Amino acid sequence: MRVSRLFLAQPLREGDRIHLDPDQSHYLRDVLRLKRGQGLTVFNGEGDEYAATVADLGRAGIALAIGERRIRDAESPLVTHLGLGIARGERMDLAIQKAVELGVTRITPLVTEHSVVRLDRARQEQRRLHWQKIAASACEQCGRNRVPPVEEPTALERWLPGRAGLRxxxxxxxxxGLGDLPRPTAGVCLLAGPEGGFAQRERVLARDAGFVAVRLGPRILRAETAVLAALAALQTLWGDWR
Known part of the structure; x- marks a missing residue:
């Protein structure tokens, strides 16, 4: 039987007793349907994971007993920073979720000329927290113990300068194509556009910042599909799928 995993954004130590908040308690009790005495794995994004047991399950919430610390690394050796043009609703959520499953190291949502979604400062932070939660949930599912940070949404023009690695x-x-490129020595920085793609002006800015235009075959891919296809190809070429 598969052991459930739960991300807890707090310090963890062997022997601790952790009281979960209402949302976490609901998830374990009503979604995972765990019972008192059942085991699960918890992690806080710092790299390690811990065995845990449901110690108390009541109306006041759920308490976990934290057990043995385990060292397990599920990170790709290929460092990848994804600059992702902000797309609508589920498309953006899907791109972030699957990018995390495919081993991305860091994600920066980007405001581009063809971005359909326009966020004021308050909504930007609200959406960033939503996307960060999706990244954590993806780590729960795929077995990663380090949660990739989803950075503050940034204008493409501000993000392009100073990027490192193979751009x-x-x-x-x-x-x-990706197969024509040399093996990177300092990671990969990927730039992916929104649904409408990049404006010509943005293509020029990207090239001026040292980004190489790569094609992903002869077909036009949706924005979220291009991200997943490229990350899968990179893991095959230079990451942990070799």
Whole structure:
């Protein structure tokens, strides 16, 4: 039987007794349907995980007894920073969820010329917290113990300068494919556009910032599909799928 995993954004130590908040208690009791005495795995994003047991289950909530600390690394050796043009609702959620499952290291949501979604400052932080929660949930599912940070949404023009590593952006008219590129020595920085793609001005800015336009085959891929296809290909070429 598969052991359930739960992300807890707090310090964890062997022997601790943790009282869960109402949302976490609801998830364990009503979604996972765990009972008193059942085991699960908990982690806090710092790299390790802990065995845990449901010690108390009542109307006041659920308490967990924290057990043995386990060292287990599920991170890819390939460092990948994803600059992701903000897309609508479920498309953005899906891209972030699957990027985390595919081993992405860091995600920056980007405001681009063709972004359909426009967020004021208050909503930007609200959405960032939502996307960060999706990243944590993806780690619960896929077995990662380090949760990739989802950074504050940033304008593309502000994000482009100073990026490190092999810098790539997706362009159906790109002159090269991923297999034509040299093995990166300092990670990969990926730039993916929103539903409408990049404006010509943004393509020029990306090239001026050292980004190489790469094609992902002869077909036009949706924004979220391009992200997943590229990350899977990178893991095959240079990551932990080799």
């Amino acid at each position: 790539l952006f997706f362009d159906p008219h790109g002159a090269v």
